Amino acid sequence: SAVISQKPSRDICQRGTSLTIQCQVDSQVTMMFWYRQQPGQSLTLIATANQGSEATYESGFVIDKFPISRPNLTFSTLTVSNMSPEDSSIYLCSVLTGVEQYFGPGTRLTVT
C-alpha cells in the first residue's frame, strides 16, 4: 500500500490565477497519476507523471494548462494555470504500487 498526502486540501482562487498542488508519497513509486473529478462526476485521468521523463497527457489536457513536475520518486506537483470557473474540481494524486492503485485525499479547488 501507499500513504499519499496532498497540499493544499482545498483552496478558493480567482480566475486568471494559477495554483500548484503538491503530492507526497511515503514510498518510492514509479507510476504517479493526476486525476480530476468535476462536481458529481467520475474521475478523469489528466496525465501520467514518471520520474525523469515528460508527463504523458490524456486527450483534452495540455501541458500549458496543467504543467506537471516529477523531481523524484516520492513527489509530484500539478499546476492549474490561468484558472476559470470550469476548473473548479477535486484534483487527486494517485500512485500504482505493484498492481493496485491508491489515491491521495484530493485538493478541492473552487475558482471564482
Add this chain to the structure above:
Amino acid sequence: GIQVEQSPPDLILQEGANSTLRCNFSDSVNNLQWFHQNPWGQLINLFYIPSGTKQNGRLSATTVATERYSLLYISSSQTTDSGVYFCAVGPKTGGFKTIFGAGTRLFVKA
C-alpha cells in the same frame, strides 16, 4: 477506447439490506479494482479483482473476465456504506492507465 458501465447509477437501501452493484466493461483488462468514495471524498480501495472472487467482511466481489463484468456485493448494509462505488479497469492495450466507470451512488437509511 474501453467503456466501463456501472449499474444502478443510484441506490437507496434500508440499513440491513443487501445489494449487488454491477460493472460491465467492453474490452479485455489487465486489472480491475473497486473503490468506495466516502462522503468526504476519500477513495478507499475495496478489492483488486481482475478475475475470481474475493471477500472482505460484509463485502465480496466477483469478476468474470471472459464475460467482461464484475459484481460487488454488500450484505447487511450500514449507514457508513453510503457514498459512491467506482469500478476502475486497466485495459490490456492501455499501458498502466486506469479508466473509471461513472459510479453507483449509494445511500443507506437508518
